[in-house]
Amino acid sequence: GDSVTQTEGLVTVTEGLPVKLNCTYQTTYLTIAFFWYVQYLNEAPQVLLKSSTDNKRTEHQGFHATLHKSSSSFHLQKSSAQLSDSALYYCALTPGNTGKLIFGLGTTLQVQP
Amino acid sequence: GGIITQTPKFLIGQEGQKLTLKCQQNFNHDTMYWYRQDSGKGLRLIYYSITENDLQKGDLSEGYDASREKKSSFSLTVTSAQKNEMAVFLCASSMGAGTGQLYFGEGSKLTVL
Numbered sequence: 001g002d003s004v005t006q007t008e009g010l011v012t013v014t015e016g017l018p019v020k021l022n023c024t025y026q027t028t029y030l031t032i033a034f035f036w037y038v039q040y041l042n043e044a045p046q047v048l049l050k051s052s053t054d055n056k057r058t059e060h061q062g063f064h065a066t067l068h069k070s071s072s073s074f075h076l077q078k079s080s081a082q083l084s085d086s087a088l089y090y091c092a093l094t095p096g097n098t099g100k101l102i103f104g105l106g107t108t109l110q111v112q113p
Numbered sequence: 114g115g116i117i118t119q120t121p122k123f124l125i126g127q128e129g130q131k132l133t134l135k136c137q138q139n140f141n142h143d144t145m146y147w148y149r150q151d152s153g154k155g156l157r158l159i160y161y162s163i164t165e166n167d168l169q170k171g172d173l174s175e176g177y178d179a180s181r182e183k184k185s186s187f188s189l190t191v192t193s194a195q196k197n198e199m200a201v202f203l204c205a206s207s208m209g210a211g212t213g214q215l216y217f218g219e220g221s222k223l224t225v226l
Contacts, residue, residue: 006155009153033211033212033213034213035213035214037215043219044117044203044217044218044219044220045156045203045215045217046216046217047214047215050213050214090155090156092156092213094211094212094213096211097210097211098210098211099144099161099163099169099210099211100158100161100171101146101158101207101213101215102158103148103155103156103157104155105153105154105155106153106155106156
């Protein structure tokens with residue numbers, strides 16, 4: 001079946017340093033769309049990034065990600081982490097036109113001073 | 114803009130009780146979703162409805178019923194609450210199936226005594 005894997009449950013980084021959150025997926029669908037959602041404490045999840053084009057970099061709010069179908073990955077990166085980036089981050093996949101959005105387990109990002 | 118309203122925000126029930134959560138959206142979106150959020154387990158899809166009068170099971174549908182009363186509302190029923198169960202249920206909507214861009218409500222927190 002379709003699945004999304006986020007290997008790190010918690011990532012801790014010092015403010016100003018780069019950060020990378022890993023995401024890989026499995027699907028049999030050729031047409032897919034990928035998302036990163038962010039959930040701040042006591043708030044609802046919201047879309048951070050979206051991509052459906054292979055090898056095209058997508059950027060928003062200083063974060064960027066590139067969908068690589070060859071390695072089934074959509075890692076999230078930022079060159080300089082900010083304290084306000086501390087949140088729970090979910091990688092998610094929409095396979096074809098199934099109507100489903102399949103989430104990974106989530107990675108908590110803690111940015112410390 | 115629009116908003117998704119979930120009621121109640123907090124729900125306390127007894128073991129074996131049938132409990133219902135309600136969700137309303139004013140985006141005029143076609144597709145609505147119910148997810149369960151547990152710490153360390155990500156967001157798991159319970160039920161979704163692509164259009165009014167449609168109902169689709171997610172991966173976690175056992176133990177739940179759902180009803181799409183009209184385009185703007187989607188209810189979820191826990192058919193028999195499990196003792197010591199604690200979870201957050203998130204309702205979401207999207208323009209159409211396959212877009213992947215979901216707008217979430219703030220959640221309903223269930224505690225079973």
